[in-house]
Amino acid sequence: MKPPLRPRLAPARYVTGPGAAAEPERPRAAWSAREKRALLAALRAQAALGLPDLQPRPLRERLPRRSEAEILSFLCRLRGRAAREAVRTQYRHCLEQQRQRRAQVPAPIEVWLELAETLAEGLEEATAAAFSQVLTVAATEPLSLLHSVPPHPAGTTAAPDQGGSAPGDPAAPPAPQPHAPGAFTVDFQRVYEYLARLCRGGKGPVLPPGESAVVLALLGSLPQELGVLDRAALHSHLRGAYGALTAPRHPQTDSPAPGMAPGVPPAPGTPATGWRGVGLCPLNLFLVPLRLLARAEPSG
Incomplete structure (x- = not known):
């Protein structure tokens, strides 16, 4: 059997006129060390001038074999590589800090x-x-x-119709003392x-x-x-x-620790966590008695 008939089209290189395909872009040549040094010198010269934006035309003058598009594309690749290296370095630094914190007591x-x-x-x-x-x-x-x-x-004196205290009465609130300026x-x-x-x-x-x-x-x-x-x-x-x-606790069976108030009983099958499980008050998590916060009596 003969194969089915297929339309034959002319190769794109033979097509001419308005519909002709664009010429494929030639592969870019690698940047030589001399071109990189020239680009670096041009960038430093622009930085010394304090220009707000990058000027591709002066760079093109230093690199006659490169177009402005090639120069900008190369600089964009360099910026991306520098950003990736900075992120990688910062990430390694954070990991090292975490290891040091875990290792320290x-x-x-x-x-x-x-x-x-x-x-x-x-x-x-x-x-x-x-x-x-x-x-x-x-x-x-x-x-x-x-x-x-x-x-x-500390308070206000009684109303006149109810009888106020005498100025010398010890029960009367002390009057504010005169205060010298400064x-x-x-x-x-x-x-x-x-x-x-x-x-x-x-x-x-x-x-x-x-x-x-x-x-x-x-x-x-x-x-x-x-x-x-x-x-x-x-x-x-x-x-x-x-x-x-x-200490490991089982809220359904364990009793509160000695000296601790009983907490809210958890629902069946629901583990109690945090201060609700051990019966603590957030204002005094470690239940320190007030007597331990007073000054110790002098010995002897």
Whole structure:
């Protein structure tokens, strides 16, 4: 049998006229070392002039055998290669940092911070809001106002028709003392409001010199205050809390750890995780008794 008839078309190289195919692009010759040095010198010359954009025409003058399209295409390839190398180098640097962090023994404070984040289950915002509310209430406490310099009155006097207290009566609120201009002043209400805003994650207002000195004194006294605690009892409690919180638990059968309040019972078949599973409060994740945060009595 004869094969089916197929139309015969003339090769594209023989086609002439408007429909003729474009001449295939010749393969680009490799860049020689001499051309690369000439291109580098031209780029440095343009950089010295401080031109905002790349000018291909001066580059073309240094490279007569190359067209502007070839020069721009070669520069585009170089930029892509440099970007890939930079990303690869940064990635290797990040991996090396991660290996170093895994190899290093974490500091105790890092261990406790990681444990607190695990137990809080993303309740950092609620905890910060609670501390902010506590500090906001402390800003209006009469004792804080009385310790200010000069002290603020702790209340208002009774109405005239109900009979007020005499100026010398000890039950009457102290009147604000006269204050000389330029003297040292401390308003503890501003200090508590400043700390409350910081707990919220915002930026606190600019404090005057007196209140700034109080905040710096509080920060500087932390190491000294930690040194006067009952460290033996606090150390024993924290070791017990860490062992109880990191031990394997089965929420359906295990009972709460000693000294810990019972948590919300989980639903059948649902494992309890975080602070709900062990019955902790986000405001005091490690259930440190307040007596352990008081100064230890002097021995002898």
